[in-house]
Amino acid sequence: MSVKTLPTQEEVLTQLRVEILTGRLQPGQQIVQDALAEKFGVSRVPLREALKILEGEGQVTHHLHRGYFVAELSITDLHEVYRLRALLEREAVTAAVANITDRDLLAIAELATQVRKATATGEVLAITAANREFHFAIFELSEMPRLVRLLRQLWDSTDVYRSVYFAQAPNRERILLEHDEILNALSARNVARTVRWHDTHRDNSVATVSAVISS
Amino acid sequence: MSVKTLPTQEEVLTQLRVEILTGRLQPGQQIVQDALAEKFGVSRVPLREALKILEGEGQVTHHLHRGYFVAELSITDLHEVYRLRALLEREAVTAAVANITDRDLLAIAELATQVRKATATGEVLAITAANREFHFAIFELSEMPRLVRLLRQLWDSTDVYRSVYFAQAPNRERILLEHDEILNALSARNVARTVRWHDTHRDNSVATVSAVISS
DNA sequence: ATTTCGGTGATTGGATCCAATTAGGGGGCT
DNA sequence: AGCCCCCTAATTGGATCCAATCACCGAAAT
Numbered sequence: 001m002s003v004k005t006l007p008t009q010e011e012v013l014t015q016l017r018v019e020i021l022t023g024r025l026q027p028g029q030q031i032v033q034d035a036l037a038e039k040f041g042v043s044r045v046p047l048r049e050a051l052k053i054l055e056g057e058g059q060v061t062h063h064l065h066r067g068y069f070v071a072e073l074s075i076t077d078l079h080e081v082y083r084l085r086a087l088l089e090r091e092a093v094t095a096a097v098a099n100i101t102d103r104d105l106l107a108i109a110e111l112a113t114q115v116r117k118a119t120a121t122g123e124v125l126a127i128t129a130a131n132r133e134f135h136f137a138i139f140e141l142s143e144m145p146r147l148v149r150l151l152r153q154l155w156d157s158t159d160v161y162r163s164v165y166f167a168q169a170p171n172r173e174r175i176l177l178e179h180d181e182i183l184n185a186l187s188a189r190n191v192a193r194t195v196r197w198h199d200t201h202r203d204n205s206v207a208t209v210s211a212v213i214s215s
Numbered sequence: 216m217s218v219k220t221l222p223t224q225e226e227v228l229t230q231l232r233v234e235i236l237t238g239r240l241q242p243g244q245q246i247v248q249d250a251l252a253e254k255f256g257v258s259r260v261p262l263r264e265a266l267k268i269l270e271g272e273g274q275v276t277h278h279l280h281r282g283y284f285v286a287e288l289s290i291t292d293l294h295e296v297y298r299l300r301a302l303l304e305r306e307a308v309t310a311a312v313a314n315i316t317d318r319d320l321l322a323i324a325e326l327a328t329q330v331r332k333a334t335a336t337g338e339v340l341a342i343t344a345a346n347r348e349f350h351f352a353i354f355e356l357s358e359m360p361r362l363v364r365l366l367r368q369l370w371d372s373t374d375v376y377r378s379v380y381f382a383q384a385p386n387r388e389r390i391l392l393e394h395d396e397i398l399n400a401l402s403a404r405n406v407a408r409t410v411r412w413h414d415t416h417r418d419n420s421v422a423t424v425s426a427v428i429s430s
Numbered sequence: 431a432t433t434t435c436g437g438t439g440a441t442t443g444g445a446t447c448c449a450a451t452t453a454g455g456g457g458g459c460t
Numbered sequence: 461a462g463c464c465c466c467c468t469a470a471t472t473g474g475a476t477c478c479a480a481t482c483a484c485c486g487a488a489a490t
Contacts, residue, residue, distance in 0.1 A: 007279055008474075033442070043475045045260070048443090052264045056271035058361065064222055065442060065481045080359050087302055144295050146273065146372075150365055157361075223444075248472070258445045263473090280451045280472060 008042060013050040015040055020059060020070055021159050022125070027072040031060065057153045073161060075213050082206045085154050088147060089202070090195050095142035097191045105187055108137050112179045119172050127166045128159065134179060138186070161209045171208060178204070227255055228265040235274060235285055236340070236374050246275065246283040272368050288376060290428050297421045300369050303362060304417070305410050310357035312406045320402055323352050327394045334387050342381045343374065349394060353401070376424045386423060393419070 016036075019025045031051065037044045051068045054060045060068045073081075111134040118126040132155065139148050155162075165171050178201045185193035231251075234240045246266065252259045266283050269275045275283045288296075326349040333341040347370065354363050370377075380386050393416045400408035 009279075032440095034440095044442090045474055045476095049264060049267050052267040053271055056268055058364065064224075066483090067442060077361070080361050083359075084303075084306075084362055084365070087306060088299075091299075091302060144298075146292070146295050146369075147299055149273065150299070150368075153365075154361075249470095259472090260444055260446095281453090282472060 009046050009049065012040055012042055012046045013053060016047075016050050016054065017059075017156075017159075018125075020054075021128075021163060023160065025070050027070050027160065029070050030066075031068040031070065033067065058157050071157070073158065073213065075210055078158065078161065078206065078210055078213060081154050081158050082202060085151065086199065086202060088151055088154070089139070089198055092139040092142040092144065092147055092151065093194050093198055094191050095144060096138050096140075097186065097189055097194055099141050099143055100186060100189070104137075104141055105183075108134065108186065109183055111137050112183055115179060116176055119176060124163055124166050127172065128163055131166070131175065138182075158209070161213060162205065164212045165205055165208050168208065171204070174204060175201075223257060224261050224264065227257055227261045228268060230255055231262075231265050231269065232274075232371075232374075233340075235269075236343075236378060238375065240285050242285050242287040242375070244285050245281075246285065248282065273372050286372070288373065288428065290425055293373065293376065293421065293425055293428060296369050296373050297417060300366065301414065301417060303366055303369070304354070304413055307354045307357040307359065307362055307366065308409050308413055309406055310359060311353050311355075312401065312404055312409055314356050314358055315401060315404070319352075319356055320398075323349065323401065324398060326352050327398055330394060331391055334391060339378055339381050342387065343378055346381070346390070353397075373424070376428060377420065379427045380420055380423050383423065386419070389419060390416075 016025075019036075025031065033044045033047055033051075037047045040047065051060060051062070055062050055068070059071055061071050062068050111130070115127065115130040115134050118130040136148065136152070139151055142148065166175075178197060181197045182194060182201070185197055231240075234251075240246065248259045248262055248266075252262045255262065266275060266277075270277050270283070274286055276286050277283050326345070330342065330345040330349050333345040351363065351367070354366055357363065381390075393412060396412045397409060397416070400412055
């Protein structure tokens, strides 16, 4: 019976992401390694390695002999991220439509219903997770792993702020409709329409988020 | 007299990059941490953190309990990287032209002559470094730091193979001419022409490199 | 009163040490 | 003879420990 080999390393990383995502570690705040390590029940070594990863993703910044700080996202940063996402996601989606099979369509439809279920519960964290899986299932179809990797980084860097988007009920409703539209466009193998709905999907998101950041 | 505090951490990272770039660590090869750490005269801790960074950049891969391996780049990987570069560099260059000042033009012209000088010496490592500075000076003008970061990652991941490009004398000649053309297009604030020369610059590069990889 | 200097405590960066997992090889069984 | 299993060695992953740096605070001097 496999007791399940647990990669403690990854564990810390995901926990760290949650801390940042939920705002328990707030933007600009210093990350005290000792405290966090104790909180997680691990030593500082795996924590530091996880932080190095997040630094590479731009989620945290590092100052020599001063430590790690949760990155702050300015409004211009946010717009840059979404501009880059627009660029890269168009490419990914275009390639995805070219590759998509009927089986893929079923799988993505299933993920869409997962988002719907999560929305019903109202748990923001579950919604963001499901939403992410839905979109990246599409991106993965591009069969461009590096492109997907870059997109993951961009998504990660704005996760904190995007969660506020899901916190608002009307947005949650609209998302479901937009997902359906995306699914329709995919089924029709219509590149232009798929891209267009992705664009509006993003635009709606960035609008609310930038409003929140400004305040 | 400031003895200058040396960030040992970065030191290891750049050394590692050189090892990979020069092929002393060959693609696919395992990285034995103890050996390298001793070779660098440091402990394994900073080495592991540097490796985590490189992993994030896709320069090395990591297998649990088996360690780090220098990443291998397939021909399809290479084409993906260049496709993404094309996408992102067009964006960067376009923004750069909008922002560029006369002072910037002078600085970039200076960097171009640095490339010329390095080419004269024939030292491949110096050429790649100078070439990189030239191009990223342009990219930086976009004033989109995240975009520049992504481009750095993409450049890093193919550095190993690009150096073979510089090893061939005729390529070195052509590069200088192309740099001049880019400089001209920038001076004229001509977006289309600047983008086009960047494209041909890249296409020439990818052609030779992919030929090398195939063999 | 304000500014500057020095000391002390806290926190990071790096080294050493220990446990856990994997790969490789030799021996035994079928 | 071939295959499988177990045992050992090597290497990684994580914990603990030590040194170096920075921030904070108070005191003294202008």
